Amino acid sequence: MIGLLVGLLVLGLEFSGLLEGYSLQTLDLLFQKALPSRPRPADIVLIEVDQASLDFYQSQGLTWPWPRQMYAPIIDYCRQAGATAIIFDVLFTEGSSYGQEDDLRLAQSLDRADNGFLPLFFTRNPRKDNGLHPDGLQNQGLIVAGQPLVAEPGYQSVVLPVPPLRAAAAGLGNVEARPDSDGVYRRLTLLVPFQGRWWPQLAMAAYLHHHRVNTLTWQLRGLQLESTGPNKTRGPYFSENIPLLPDGSLLLKYRPGPRPYRRYVAANVIQSYVQSQAGEQPTHPLSEFSQKWVLVGFTAPGLYDLKPTPLSPIYPGVAIQATLLDNLLNRDFLVPLPRVGALLLTLGISLAAALTVLWVPALWLTLLSLIGYLALTTALAVWLFVSGVWLDAVPPLVAVVFAFGVSAAYSYSTEGRQKRVIRRTFAHYMSDTLIQDLLKNPDKLRLGGERREMTIFFSDLAGFTSVSEGLSPEDLVTLLNEYLTQMTDIILARGGIIDKYEGDAIMAFWGAPISQPDHAARACLAALEQQQQLTRLRSEWQARGLPQFSARMGINTGEVVVGNLGSNTRFDFTVIGDAVNLASRLEGANKSYNSGILISETTAAQAAAQVELRELDVLAVKGRATPVRVYEVLAPKGQLEPVMVQVRELFAQGLALYRRQRWTEAQALFQQVLELRPMDGPAQKFLARCQTLAGQQLGPDWDGVFRLTTK
Numbered sequence: 181m182i183g184l185l186v187g188l189l190v191l192g193l194e195f196s197g198l199l200e201g202y203s204l205q206t207l208d209l210l211f212q213k214a215l216p217s218r219p220r221p222a223d224i225v226l227i228e229v230d231q232a233s234l235d236f237y238q239s240q241g242l243t244w245p246w247p248r249q250m251y252a253p254i255i256d257y258c259r260q261a262g263a264t265a266i267i268f269d270v271l272f273t274e275g276s277s278y279g280q281e282d283d284l285r286l287a288q289s290l291d292r293a294d295n296g297f298l299p300l301f302f303t304r305n306p307r308k309d310n311g312l313h314p315d316g317l318q319n320q321g322l323i324v325a326g327q328p329l330v331a332e333p334g335y336q337s338v339v340l341p342v343p344p345l346r347a348a349a350a351g352l353g354n355v356e357a358r359p360d361s362d363g364v365y366r367r368l369t370l371l372v373p374f375q376g377r378w379w380p381q382l383a384m385a386a387y388l389h390h391h392r393v394n395t396l397t398w399q400l401r402g403l404q405l406e407s408t409g410p411n412k413t414r415g416p417y418f419s420e421n422i423p424l425l426p427d428g429s430l431l432l433k434y435r436p437g438p439r440p441y442r443r444y445v446a447a448n449v450i451q452s453y454v455q456s457q458a459g460e461q462p463t464h465p466l467s468e469f470s471q472k473w474v475l476v477g478f479t480a481p482g483l484y485d486l487k488p489t490p491l492s493p494i495y496p497g498v499a500i501q502a503t504l505l506d507n508l509l510n511r512d513f514l515v516p517l518p519r520v521g522a523l524l525l526t527l528g529i530s531l532a533a534a535l536t537v538l539w540v541p542a543l544w545l546t547l548l549s550l551i552g553y554l555a556l557t558t559a560l561a562v563w564l565f566v567s568g569v570w571l572d573a574v575p576p577l578v579a580v581v582f583a584f585g586v587s588a589a590y591s592y593s594t595e596g597r598q599k600r601v602i603r604r605t606f607a608h609y610m611s612d613t614l615i616q617d618l619l620k621n622p623d624k625l626r627l628g629g630e631r632r633e634m635t636i637f638f639s640d641l642a643g644f645t646s647v648s649e650g651l652s653p654e655d656l657v658t659l660l661n662e663y664l665t666q667m668t669d670i671i672l673a674r675g676g677i678i679d680k681y682e683g684d685a686i687m688a689f690w691g692a693p694i695s696q697p698d699h700a701a702r703a704c705l706a707a708l709e710q711q712q713q714l715t716r717l718r719s720e721w722q723a724r725g726l727p728q729f730s731a732r733m734g735i736n737t738g739e740v741v742v743g744n745l746g747s748n749t750r751f752d753f754t755v756i757g758d759a760v761n762l763a764s765r766l767e768g769a770n771k772s773y774n775s776g777i778l779i780s781e782t783t784a785a786q787a788a789a790q791v792e793l794r795e796l797d798v799l800a801v802k803g804r805a806t807p808v809r810v811y812e813v814l815a816p817k818g819q820l821e822p823v824m825v826q827v828r829e830l831f832a833q834g835l836a837l838y839r840r841q842r843w844t845e846a847q848a849l850f851q852q853v854l855e856l857r858p859m860d861g862p863a864q865k866f867l868a869r870c871q872t873l874a875g876q877q878l879g880p881d882w883d884g885v886f887r888l889t890t891k
């Protein structure tokens with residue numbers, strides 16, 4: 181409920197427009213940081229009337245505004261080069277101050293080129309002539325089939341090029357564009373209605389003319405273009421769809437970088453024409469404009485055609501038209517994620533965030549999840565953006581934060597109180613694993629237990645009491661804490677529960693309160709890791725002048741009673757049963773074999789797939805009449821050293837001869853073991869037994885059981 185309500189709240193904020201500013205800022209950030217670098221398009225170039233051009237001709241006595249015929253050499257030079265189209269993002273709406281001949285000179289160049297395009301400008305202010313003249317101009321507009329996606333913009337009139345120029349132009353295109361609410365130009369309306377016809381953007385007018393598109397159809401989420409006659413670049417016929425926003429505009433996909441298109445200074449192009457006419461080497465050869473879409477516009481600061489875009493607060497207006505043309509030519513569109521997908525993402529991530537807070541008990545996991553959701557949403561937005569899809573990441577990000585906040589407040593005010601009591605009560609003497617289980621199942625906080633098969637672990641330091649007498653109490657506590665901390669960390673990392681500490685001894689178990697099918701293997705692997713860590717500790721202690729210790733460990737698997745045992749006011753979560761006693765006895769039985777880790781046959785049967793074992797004996801521990809087969813844990817599975825493989829094989833052969841009372845032959849095999857591994861404790865013990873029993877015949881009733889008389 182929390183997740184869904186928060187998701188709906190955020191969607192309401194989005195639909196109301198309150199998040200629009202943040203969404204636009206994140207889109208700009210994606211443009212600035214996530215756009216992959218790409219080479220400049222080879223077929224689009226800009227000719228700029230920049231400050232350098234103005235300064236150059238001013239030095240020759242020609243002030244602004246230039247005569248119209250100054251643009252004629254640009255058209256003539258591009259025509260000679262074989263330019264695909266010449267697009268002027270320059271308004272020629274009033275007669276030239278240099279006289280009608282000036283306009284006619286430019287019109288002649290446009291007429292010869294037959295591929296020059298000029299802008300018109302729609303306005304919401306009424307004019308006397310209402311914009312369109314009765315000279316057939318209205319027939320130049322387009323007829324578009326289907327239901328329009330564009331809302332009526334309310335244009336009252338249109339500002340046109342002067343008659344000689346509009347008559348000579350190959351086509352006219354709209355340059356009226358409105359920025360987003362923050363003043364930044366991110367989209368262009370491709371077609372606008374006026375007096376029963378549709379008028380394309382300037383760059384699109386050139387695109388449609390070049391491809392001879394004669395059928396346009398509004399579709400659900402785009403504009404369908406079709407050519408039913410030959411065109412120059414797409415073959416005899418072509419059909420394509422331009423994806424549009426719900427308001428009928430195209431979200432521009434800007435190219436990264438400050439100069440995404442090759443630019444030419446207008447003065448240099450004019451000079452190149454003059455040089456070529458004089459038979460001189462031009463500054464810019466004709467080949468640089470061959471088969472190019474040429475856009476001419478103003479970039480000088482004083483000419484007021486610089487606009488803010490996602491990439492820069494000062495961006496040439498002609499480069500915006502170039503971006504539109506680039507998107508059309510290369511079908512390189514930026515498409516918003518469909519509204520349904522964005523809605524489901526916002527609701528889904530809001531629900532997931534709420535469930536995480538309420539179901540994940542660990543605070544660090546909750547915070548990590550919050551970071552993960554935020555990072556995942558951001559990464560998804562970046563990946564989609566690179567793929568050409570704009571995911572507005574603000575609603576799902578806001579939904580995550582809101583859902584986490586509301587859920588945390590709810591959790592804190594309800595079950596959070598109970599969890600805090602449990603955590604404060606048990607944090608000092610229970611493992612975090614057990615605490616988490618209690619937080620999920622508070623009903624376990626009562627006396628009683630259950631029967632369950634588990635693995636029990638005991639460890640003790642050999643000779644600790646006598647060695648510790650030579651240490652000060654402070655050094656002894658420091659040493660013991662260092663040892664217990666590292667051993668405990670290993671047990672907990674393997675999913676074990678620390679039952680209790682008794683001086684230097686540790687009791688732990690696996691298999692409860694959380695079910696662990698591999699509890700026997702976990703205990704054996706933990707014991708091996710502890711022995712390895714103790715070896716490293718001994719090296720450190722030796723360097724510090726501290727005494728050395730070795731550890732004995734016993735492990736048994738069996739059915740026990742596990743639960744809260746004690747009084748109504750003081751109790752412990754622990755285990756009891758015969759299997760616990762046997763594990764304790766196996767720890768002590770290491771003394772009889774000079775071994776490190778002894779396990780019972782039930783543990784061996786369950787852990788054999790993950791650890792390397794060596795059978796040692798059939799043992800009857802003190803206080804328990806039933807003997808048990810015992811094994812030594814040597815290494816994790818597959819990690820046994822080659823010499824130990826030989827040792828284990830020879831020992832097994834010797835043990836078999838020993839049980840058949842063939843003392844001399846067994847003695848020889850145990851001697852071979854000691855030649856390979858002189859300090860092998862079990863081989864030393866069995867060699868001594870064989871020497872003691874040499875020459876004796878114990879009869880068929882001898883069962884080979886070794887009976888311990890001490891703990």
